[in-house]
Amino acid sequence: MTRGDTTELAAALRQWRERLTPADAGVPAGPRRRTPGLRREEVARLAGVSVDYVVRLEQGRGPHPSPSVLGALARALRLSPAEAGHLFDLAGVALPGPGRVNDVVRPSVLRLLDRMQDLPAMLIDARKSLLAWNPLADALLGDISAIPRERRNLLWMRFGPGAGEGRGLVLDEAGGRDRLDRSAVADARSALARYPDDPVLRSLVDELRRVSPRFASLWAERPVEDHRVDRKTYDVAGIGRITLDCDALEVPDDGQVLIVYSAAPGSPDAEKLDLLRVVGLQKV
Structure with missing residues (x-):
């Protein structure tokens, strides 16, 4: 061999x-x-x-x-x-090394994701590319597998051409987008600082700066943030607007993040999440 x-x-x-x-x-x-x-x-x-x-x-x-x-x-x-x-x-290809984003997922992390049946959850790498997700995340975001593999990226889905079409734009709890836009660009800047030799990440940033005036403008401002908890609002067909707590759980040593969405028990959004489990899963 x-x-x-x-x-x-x-x-x-x-x-x-x-x-x-x-x-x-x-x-x-x-x-x-x-x-x-x-x-x-x-x-x-x-x-x-x-x-x-x-x-x-x-x-x-x-x-x-x-x-x-x-x-x-x-x-x-x-x-x-x-x-x-x-x-x-x-x-005949080298594994990602220092300065490169790791997009190889541990089987144990996939098994953990499989067991998350009651809450939407997805795994992303440092480029914000979607590596894996459960059926409830599909119900929340739409048919993720229908997106071309190279475009299964939260930055592209937010700032690329046609962003928000079909799945609806992700908003903050007040119904605005500015804070989340700034946060997404800050994450991209942080990732590029950590992985300066990753050609895919650099190409993604360069392309978004070229096709998205909004991304380019925020990139020039050099935003810096550090956050692990957020609240995000989605418009879901048959459900309406649902606002969920968003927790980012780091996978040690891999530079990957498991994002889990939830709602406070007894809240109207918890009731909508229950409905999503019934209505949404029938469509995926």
């Missing part, structure tokens, strides 16, 4: 896919499942790539995967850190 071994990469991907049950990956089992493990279609959806891409990789004739695609495949297949490192080796 050599570094960048496409034959061994194909065999490993097939083996990892076949050992994973639908329950492990949080997808419905469905009827008439004749093949072991996950279907290629399910891996493709979880990783945000095309089915044809997965087929070609498993047949040893695919393109050279980028680090972001490899990270997405590692998450979809629930690989351990050692297995994720092996995946990168087989693809």
